Amino acid sequence: MSLVGARERWVRTGGIELCVAELGDDRQPTVVLVHGYPDSKEVWSEVAVRLADRFHVVLYDVRGHGRSSAPRPLRGGFTLEKLTDDFLAVVDAVSPDEPVHLVGHDWGSVQSWEFVTVARTEGRIASFTSMSGPSLDHFGHWIKRRMKRPTPRRIGQLLGQGAKSWYVYLLHTPVLPELAWRGPLGKRWPKILQRVEKVPAGDYPTPSLPSDAAHGTWLYRDNVRSRLGRPREDAYAHAPVQLVTPLGDAFLSERLYDELETWAPRLVRRTLPAKHWVPRTRPDQLAAWISEFATANEGRKAGTPAPEPVATGRYADRFGGQLVLVTGAGSGIGRATAFAFAEAGARVVAVDRDAEAAARTAEMSRLIGSPAAWAETVDVSDEQAMEKLADKVAAEYGVVDVLVNNAGIGLSGSFFDTTPEDWRKVLDVNLWGVIHGCRLFGKQMAERGQGGHIVNTASAAAYLPSKALPAYSTSKAAVLMLSECLRAELAGQDIGVSAICPGVVNTNITSTARFAGVDAAEEKRRQKKSARLYGLRNYPPEKVADAILRAVVRNEAVVPVTPEARGAHLMHRFAPRTLRAIARMEPPL
Amino acid sequence: MATAVAGELAAELRGFREVQRLAYTCAEAVAAQLKPGVTEREAARMQRVWLRERGVRDWFHLPFAWFGDRTAFAGFRIPLQFFPTDRRLEPGMPFILDMAPVHKGFTADIGYSGSLGPNPVQDRLLADLEAHRELILREVRERRSLREIYEDVDRLMTRQGCANRHRAYPFGVIAHKVDRVKERSWSPRLFGFGTQSLKGLASDALRGHREGWSPLWSPYTFSDHPPRPGLWAVEPHLGFRGTGAKFEEILVVTDSRDPEQSAFWLDDDLPHVRRWAEDK
Numbered sequence: 001m002s003l004v005g006a007r008e009r010w011v012r013t014g015g016i017e018l019c020v021a022e023l024g025d026d027r028q029p030t031v032v033l034v035h036g037y038p039d040s041k042e043v044w045s046e047v048a049v050r051l052a053d054r055f056h057v058v059l060y061d062v063r064g065h066g067r068s069s070a071p072r073p074l075r076g077g078f079t080l081e082k083l084t085d086d087f088l089a090v091v092d093a094v095s096p097d098e099p100v101h102l103v104g105h106d107w108g109s110v111q112s113w114e115f116v117t118v119a120r121t122e123g124r125i126a127s128f129t130s131m132s133g134p135s136l137d138h139f140g141h142w143i144k145r146r147m148k149r150p151t152p153r154r155i156g157q158l159l160g161q162g163a164k165s166w167y168v169y170l171l172h173t174p175v176l177p178e179l180a181w182r183g184p185l186g187k188r189w190p191k192i193l194q195r196v197e198k199v200p201a202g203d204y205p206t207p208s209l210p211s212d213a214a215h216g217t218w219l220y221r222d223n224v225r226s227r228l229g230r231p232r233e234d235a236y237a238h239a240p241v242q243l244v245t246p247l248g249d250a251f252l253s254e255r256l257y258d259e260l261e262t263w264a265p266r267l268v269r270r271t272l273p274a275k276h277w278v279p280r281t282r283p284d285q286l287a288a289w290i291s292e293f294a295t296a297n298e299g300r301k302a303g304t305p306a307p308e309p310v311a312t313g314r315y316a317d318r319f320g321g322q323l324v325l326v327t328g329a330g331s332g333i334g335r336a337t338a339f340a341f342a343e344a345g346a347r348v349v350a351v352d353r354d355a356e357a358a359a360r361t362a363e364m365s366r367l368i369g370s371p372a373a374w375a376e377t378v379d380v381s382d383e384q385a386m387e388k389l390a391d392k393v394a395a396e397y398g399v400v401d402v403l404v405n406n407a408g409i410g411l412s413g414s415f416f417d418t419t420p421e422d423w424r425k426v427l428d429v430n431l432w433g434v435i436h437g438c439r440l441f442g443k444q445m446a447e448r449g450q451g452g453h454i455v456n457t458a459s460a461a462a463y464l465p466s467k468a469l470p471a472y473s474t475s476k477a478a479v480l481m482l483s484e485c486l487r488a489e490l491a492g493q494d495i496g497v498s499a500i501c502p503g504v505v506n507t508n509i510t511s512t513a514r515f516a517g518v519d520a521a522e523e524k525r526r527q528k529k530s531a532r533l534y535g536l537r538n539y540p541p542e543k544v545a546d547a548i549l550r551a552v553v554r555n556e557a558v559v560p561v562t563p564e565a566r567g568a569h570l571m572h573r574f575a576p577r578t579l580r581a582i583a584r585m586e587p588p589l
Numbered sequence: 590m591a592t593a594v595a596g597e598l599a600a601e602l603r604g605f606r607e608v609q610r611l612a613y614t615c616a617e618a619v620a621a622q623l624k625p626g627v628t629e630r631e632a633a634r635m636q637r638v639w640l641r642e643r644g645v646r647d648w649f650h651l652p653f654a655w656f657g658d659r660t661a662f663a664g665f666r667i668p669l670q671f672f673p674t675d676r677r678l679e680p681g682m683p684f685i686l687d688m689a690p691v692h693k694g695f696t697a698d699i700g701y702s703g704s705l706g707p708n709p710v711q712d713r714l715l716a717d718l719e720a721h722r723e724l725i726l727r728e729v730r731e732r733r734s735l736r737e738i739y740e741d742v743d744r745l746m747t748r749q750g751c752a753n754r755h756r757a758y759p760f761g762v763i764a765h766k767v768d769r770v771k772e773r774s775w776s777p778r779l780f781g782f783g784t785q786s787l788k789g790l791a792s793d794a795l796r797g798h799r800e801g802w803s804p805l806w807s808p809y810t811f812s813d814h815p816p817r818p819g820l821w822a823v824e825p826h827l828g829f830r831g832t833g834a835k836f837e838e839i840l841v842v843t844d845s846r847d848p849e850q851s852a853f854w855l856d857d858d859l860p861h862v863r864r865w866a867e868d869k
Contacts, residue, residue, distance in 0.1 A: 343830065540752075
């Protein structure tokens with residue numbers, strides 16, 4: 001089986017034998033992983049091995065699933081009360097003295113909500129991480145509230161979740177589901193998971209799937225109608241809760257958790273751009289969040305108050321703990337982006353050819369919420385240096401979750417004034433820098449197979465022709481098209497690619513820009529003049545950074561930022577001739 | 590003759606130094622009394638009362654107090670937003686106290702940054718301000734144009750990763766001239782500014798306009814002139830994502846040929862300067 005090195009034991013409770021597997025040192029804090037439907041404990045195998053070096057990891061097959069025995073008769077044998085008995089029996093066996101950190105997925109989370117809200121488990125649970133499984137009581141209240149005061153939005157939410165719950169109705173029909181699971185559905189299920197849910201092929205699901213799924217139908221039949229009809233009024237969580245919401249879940253609407261703070265006051269929210277089976281598709285991220293949350297609550301248990309979360313950014317639920325690499329992070333848009341990710345709690349690698357500036361970005365990032373931030377001094381146009389950086393980042397910090405290829409230089413001047421050397425320089429940084437970034441870090445992302453996002457900073461110049469910026473615009477147009485092509489190629493691997501096209505943004509790109517065809521004094525003057533003009537426009541790089549985070553969250557393809565960039569984008573589509581006329585004008589420098 | 594002038598100058602500076610110290614003492618006293626729940630209005634009133642008790646009757650401007658992200662002037666569009674509000678102080682919040690009392694005819698204008706409990710971001714910003722104090726003095730001694738110095742300060746702030754927040758002040762000034770003010774029994778205030786001081790500033794502006802200089806040290810062309818002898822209240826103000834820090838103190842500019850004597854900070858024994866010395 002895939003749980004290599006697991007110690008097995010059997011726990012007897014209420015006439016049932018539960019198969020329990022343990023990994024890791026049992027003197028470490030205990031994490032109990034509860035599986036869902038139609039699964040067995042092996043759904044957690046990827047997450048469990050990642051947690052085993054820091055925790056005592058315990059997994060068990062829920063009654064009737066995997067190698068645990070099933071109750072006789074099945075009807076009435078799967079009530080939440082009985083499942084709570086099982087949980088307590090397992091916990092008493094594996095961690096008799098210390099409370100455990102509970103983690104549940106799907107039906108494992110549904111039952112864990114019961115464990116964490118009933119009085120008899122108080123003091124036995126140190127923390128609870130829930131994914132894709134609401135409390136039936138909370139769900140019942142959620143429905144009631146919407147039925148009682150139906151507004152158009154609430155009706156929409158009800159209908160939306162109602163449509164996503166189609167399988168629940170089917171599972172309530174007698175016999176048919178069992179026949180289907182033991183017959184054709186059970187045979188085809190692994191393929192369906194791979195195709196529809198993008199669960200990687202391998203040793204999951206296990207051969208016990210048909211009987212797991214058939215027995216598991218009683219989870220629904222024994223609990224759903226009774227709990228949704230008469231939800232408990234006192235279903236308040238007595239342990240801190242972390243809620244992980246996969247945004248692409250086909251079975252559960254994220255709206256279900258809108259009022260969760262009333263039931264779980266110390267709620268930490270996390271979101272993932274993934275489908276339902278996150279323990280299979282995003283084990284790295286889950287293991288990181290589980291261990292972070294469990295460790296924080298271990299501290300609370302030990303008497304030291306858990307530190308207040310410093311990351312207060314808008315997207316802290318999405319980027320908390322993720323690894324973000326930004327090139328050109330020593331100034332301008334890159335630095336503002338690094339700060340925005342830091343505020344959202346991401347770990348930041350600030351890359352810049354200016355060592356001092358990169359170090360500064362990393363230092364300030366740590367101050368505003370980044371749990372860890374590093375500075376790397378690399379010229380993005382240097383292939384070898386970039387390869388070395390990729391190796392170092394992978395070895396020391398991990399696989400990058402969000403890559404921002406932002407480094408760029410300015411070059412202005414007519415085509416015939418632009419020397420081959422100028423061309424080489426601008427293409428090396430603006431285009432080759434992006435290519436190296438995508439090639440090296442994108443490859444690591446794709447090989448990990450757990451999604452990610454690449455942001456390339458193009459420019460409004462990518463679609464806005466101008467006789468003053470031939471080389472720069474060419475390089476940025478290439479970045480834009482590269483992003484679009486890469487987006488198509490990586491879509492199948494859940495890696496999003498966005499091209500950001502800012503217009504005139506107040507950064508120091510103007511004071512380092514090269515002006516071809518003029519002497520040094522004139523170049524200085526033009527740099528100064530353009531810096532002043534950009535200063536007058538005064539569009540802050542922070543707003544571009546916000547747009548970048550938004551683009552990652554929404555997985556947007558092309559994002560023009562600033563009104564002039566958006567206007568030009570529209571004209572590029574609908575009035576290209578006007579743009580061509582504008583391109584002939586001399587810029588006021 | 591020369592000694593007489595020097596003596597006069599020394600006596601004058603002593604007067605300014607005393608009122609600046611008084612204002613900083615006030616800031617420290619009020620800062621020590623700040624507790625969670627105190628509002629900006631209350632903090633401003635505490636400063637006013639403290640200084641009134643010690644003989645201050647006129648103001649260059651009434652005391653200001655900014656808490657939380659208002660220290661970085663987040664979302665400030667109109668000057669009325671500078672006035673104290675009912676925002677309450679919370680643990681960990683940064684604050685800035687800014688006051689400009691007139692005492693015995695001498696004006697001071699000071700800014701004091703602090704936080705209620707530790708605030709690492711503001712600590713960092715306060716530490717960063719040291720470089721600006723050195724930069725400004727050095728370039729004033731080099732007799733660089735005020736506008737250029739302003740731009741250099743701006744560049745240094747950008748390098749430090751911070752935003753220039755003194756740009757939010759009226760005319761975007763980093764400094765303005767202060768002078769002696771006639772003590773009148775009645776000095777009304779216009780938008781928080783003492784009319785006597787405004788009168789002084791206006792007459793300076795008029796004279797400067799004729800002679801090609803300005804009592805306001807701004808990023809605009811009217812500040813494109815070398816430093817003008819006199820007393821300048823310099824107030825570089827750093828902002829970083831909802832946290833701000835500043836200091837404000839008087840820089841003395843003279844027409845002496847000796848660079849050391851041509852410009853110097855009126856007083857080096859101030860809270861922020863002591864703080865930098867302690868950190869070393």
